[in-house]
Each structure stands twice: as C-alpha cells, then as structure tokens.
Amino acid sequence: MPASASLLHLYDCWPAYKYVNFSRTIYDAMAYLNDTITVNSNYISMLAALKRYGDDTSVWVPPQTERDGY
Numbered sequence: 914m915p916a917s918a919s920l921l922h923l924y925d926c927w928p929a930y931k932y933v934n935f936s937r938t939i940y941d942a943m944a945y946l947n948d949t950i951t952v953n954s955n956y957i958s959m960l961a962a963l964k965r966y967g968d969d970t971s972v973w974v975p976p977q978t979e980r981d982g983y
Contacts, residue, residue, distance in 0.1 A: 916956055916960060919953055920953045920954060920957060923949055924950065927943065927947075927950070930942055931943070958975075958976045961976055962974070962976070
C-alpha cells in the first residue's frame with residue numbers, strides 16, 4: 914500500500930532531523946513531519962476501515978492492533 918510506504922518514509926526522516934541541531938528551521942521541519950505523520954496515520958486507518966467495513970461509516974471502529982489479535 915503506497916500510503917504505508919509514505920508513512921514509513923516520514924518515520925525514517927524524523928530521526929535524521931532529531932540529531933542535526935536545534936535551530937528554528939529544524940524545529941519547524943520536525944513539527945511539520947509530526948503533523949504529516951498524524952494525518953497519514955489517520956488516512957491509513959480510514960482506508961483500512963473502508964476496505965473492511967465498506968461505505969457505511971456507522972459500523973467503523975478504531976483499527977485493531979496485534980494486541981487485539983489482528
């Protein structure tokens with residue numbers, strides 16, 4: 914799934930900035946990455962719910978994890 918690849922790429926970029934320096938530019942870039950990671954994660958969850966439950970959003974539930982036996 915291309916969305917998952919995008920999320921993985923964002924997760925890989927974040928630590929690279931973490932160890933560069935603490936300038937305002939780096940701080941802004943990391944904040945942008947955090948926001949983008951959140952949006953991508955929500956997007957992937959909605960895609961999974963759409964695939965699993967269909968168009969009726971009233972039956973959508975939070976995504977299951979390995980702890981739930983998924």
